[in-house]
Amino acid sequence: MSSLNPRAEGPSSPPPSYSAVSGLKTPPPNGRAGLYNGNSSVSPRRGKGEAANQTQCRNIVIYGYCRYQDRGCIFNHDTSNISPSKNPTSPGQSHLNADMSKRKLNVESASFTPGQSPSFGNAVMASPPQSKLSTKALEAAVFTPRMSALTAAAPPVTNAPLPQMNLMDPMIQGTNYIQPEIPPFPNLSQTFDGMSIDQTPQNPYEYNPVAPQHHQQVNPYAHQNNPGDVYYGQQSYQQPLQYHLYAPLGPHKQNLLSFQRTVHDIFLKDNIREDLQKKAEATLQVIPSITLPNVDSYHSLVPLDLHVAKPQGKNAQPQPASTFGHTSWVYKATNNKDGLVYILRRLEGFRLSNEKAIRVVEHWKRVLNANVVTVHDAFTTRVFGDNSIVFVFDYFPNAQTLQEVHFGTNSRYQNRHHGTNQNQNANTEHMLWTYIVQIASALKTIHAAGLAARTIQPNKILLTNKNRIRINCCSIFDVIHYEGGRTLLDLQQDDYVAFGKLILSIACNNPHAMHNAQKSMDFVGRTFPSDLKNFLLYLFNGPTVGVRTMEEMFSMISFQVIQNFDSSLHQNDVLESQLSKELENARLVRLLCKFGFINERPEFAHDHKWSETGDRYLIMLFRDYVFHQVDENGNPVLDLVHVLTCLNKLDAGTDEKIMLVSRDEQNCLIVTFRELKRAIEASFSELQKRG
Numbered sequence: 001m002s003s004l005n006p007r008a009e010g011p012s013s014p015p016p017s018y019s020a021v022s023g024l025k026t027p028p029p030n031g032r033a034g035l036y037n038g039n040s041s042v043s044p045r046r047g048k049g050e051a052a053n054q055t056q057c058r059n060i061v062i063y064g065y066c067r068y069q070d071r072g073c074i075f076n077h078d079t080s081n082i083s084p085s086k087n088p089t090s091p092g093q094s095h096l097n098a099d100m101s102k103r104k105l106n107v108e109s110a111s112f113t114p115g116q117s118p119s120f121g122n123a124v125m126a127s128p129p130q131s132k133l134s135t136k137a138l139e140a141a142v143f144t145p146r147m148s149a150l151t152a153a154a155p156p157v158t159n160a161p162l163p164q165m166n167l168m169d170p171m172i173q174g175t176n177y178i179q180p181e182i183p184p185f186p187n188l189s190q191t192f193d194g195m196s197i198d199q200t201p202q203n204p205y206e207y208n209p210v211a212p213q214h215h216q217q218v219n220p221y222a223h224q225n226n227p228g229d230v231y232y233g234q235q236s237y238q239q240p241l242q243y244h245l246y247a248p249l250g251p252h253k254q255n256l257l258s259f260q261r262t263v264h265d266i267f268l269k270d271n272i273r274e275d276l277q278k279k280a281e282a283t284l285q286v287i288p289s290i291t292l293p294n295v296d297s298y299h300s301l302v303p304l305d306l307h308v309a310k311p312q313g314k315n316a317q318p319q320p321a322s323t324f325g326h327t328s329w330v331y332k333a334t335n336n337k338d339g340l341v342y343i344l345r346r347l348e349g350f351r352l353s354n355e356k357a358i359r360v361v362e363h364w365k366r367v368l369n370a371n372v373v374t375v376h377d378a379f380t381t382r383v384f385g386d387n388s389i390v391f392v393f394d395y396f397p398n399a400q401t402l403q404e405v406h407f408g409t410n411s412r413y414q415n416r417h418h419g420t421n422q423n424q425n426a427n428t429e430h431m432l433w434t435y436i437v438q439i440a441s442a443l444k445t446i447h448a449a450g451l452a453a454r455t456i457q458p459n460k461i462l463l464t465n466k467n468r469i470r471i472n473c474c475s476i477f478d479v480i481h482y483e484g485g486r487t488l489l490d491l492q493q494d495d496y497v498a499f500g501k502l503i504l505s506i507a508c509n510n511p512h513a514m515h516n517a518q519k520s521m522d523f524v525g526r527t528f529p530s531d532l533k534n535f536l537l538y539l540f541n542g543p544t545v546g547v548r549t550m551e552e553m554f555s556m557i558s559f560q561v562i563q564n565f566d567s568s569l570h571q572n573d574v575l576e577s578q579l580s581k582e583l584e585n586a587r588l589v590r591l592l593c594k595f596g597f598i599n600e601r602p603e604f605a606h607d608h609k610w611s612e613t614g615d616r617y618l619i620m621l622f623r624d625y626v627f628h629q630v631d632e633n634g635n636p637v638l639d640l641v642h643v644l645t646c647l648n649k650l651d652a653g654t655d656e657k658i659m660l661v662s663r664d665e666q667n668c669l670i671v672t673f674r675e676l677k678r679a680i681e682a683s684f685s686e687l688q689k690r691g
Ligand SMILES: Nc1ncnc2c1ncn2[C@@H]1O[C@H](COP(=O)(O)OP(=O)(O)OP(=O)(O)O)[C@@H](O)[C@H]1O
Pocket: 304, 305, 306, 307, 322, 323, 324, 328, 330, 343, 373, 393, 394, 395, 396, 397, 398, 399, 400, 401, 403, 404, 459, 460, 462, 472
């Protein structure tokens, strides 16, 4: 378990002037020599002139040197009077030695001096490095640590010179110096408990999260290990996120007592996080090797329609006509006016014969329904070297068409034989009703706006989440068949029939179910409850008198509508509770940001008003208390629960008292979270005033 003694490291801190804390005159909590100096007061701020030069500098005692020696440190730097027990090289201080040896090559160190003993003598640190180099060593190439461009570009932490090391030098070879391996990119997605696990995939394509599952076979851009792959260049600089780190690690729930929690219980569910991250990645995806022109105010076009490789240029073969009778292209693109990502659907070789046709899109822009992909604009363009018409739609990352989901080559429904398994039938029925309610809702809005959808078919309905569908490509038929001569009523009645065909094909798990409608309907009657068959009969045949109407249609599915509404509310509740978990995290991150702003500001390092007054000192010690705990063997304690508990108590400003120990282990402070909170707020507002 964690000890309450922060690791003794770093320079000896200036004595605090914090007055709100009370002294503690107890024996040292961990029994370490010198942890508590019973003679010193708890707020032992010294008068500066008061015989300071008589007092041994603690940096010398602990580290053997003081980097402020020539920069105004007023304490005594004579090393001759350090007693062996205080000498850092003594065995009793092995933890300090280990710490110091770690610090020997950091950016704050003086240049490395080969030939010196590894001990931390003052002379070694103070002597100029060049004077000790052998001739051979001087001729050798200067060692440059391997760093990624990112790391190399990072600004230096201090103005101190970086250590220059010579790998040819036998001293260095003899001391087992290992060339630092700096990972090319920091992995920001690692979970807390996955921090120490290095599971960097050998082959990033195995983890390519950008290409959705369904694209991996059919997408010519997602061939794994293919250097010709257009994603290849991109992968070379973009490290894929390591989703496997989200796998819930043990101990699993059943092994825990009811009040115990795993890290995964504290944060957003892994599957939601992964889904959202994949979507964000897909949204930001670019393919640098494909050069497409900017279209109107849209740039960074990325083709999404990857079912067939569509070559461009002089030798390009004509592409098969799409649903719309023209070769169609789907691009993801960013609008430079609002910075949002949209879908551009281009119909190649389309010449607009009537200006009024394109204005139909204005009506469609007003159709706002959660099950319709909103159309934003339509315009003609010649930037592709032909007459094209472009429709702008909302973009839903990683969306799949129902064609791909249910009838695609990789469809998980591919080998299902509906009708044989009761559980499967129940699931399929639930899914069918969910689809039915959503499409009915979309059609209600569309028909109420005096329009007809005209695209109720599997390849024009998008699945954007589990069982969440949206009718795509609305308005296109209205523009390209502007003078089609068909009445609105006809077109709307066609929507009902298309609706029936879609549901029948999914129910039978066969895209050609309509080829033998009678047989398919019999199958539905046998497999699912009769209300589904009756509903389909209504869509195909309509009522005995008159035409199909929304009111009649909804009266047949009212029970399903209510059930769907209820599930949707439940889903809403689940998402809200997930959101609230992240809300807490956001609060804690803001608190951590305050810490970051306040602690160890280099520009105020010599500003006594800032760095030596009680508040800052207290906050620094508290930071050590929260994050730098060590166990009884001096090993770091990575206890997330301790961190979260402390931060929450700090945020609440509780009256609970904790003991903070100074880094040199000479002072203990008893302080409440309330006082700490006040100190942080005071320091932060002072920073704001200075800023
Ligand atoms: N609004 C959208 N948001 C996100 N992705 C979309 C959107 N519209 C289309 N897509 C993507 O583009 C792909 C191709 O869509 P498209 O409508 O062209 O399907 P298709 O089966 O190729 O039809 P067609 O034969 O008419 O070209 C879909 O699989 C989908 O992944």
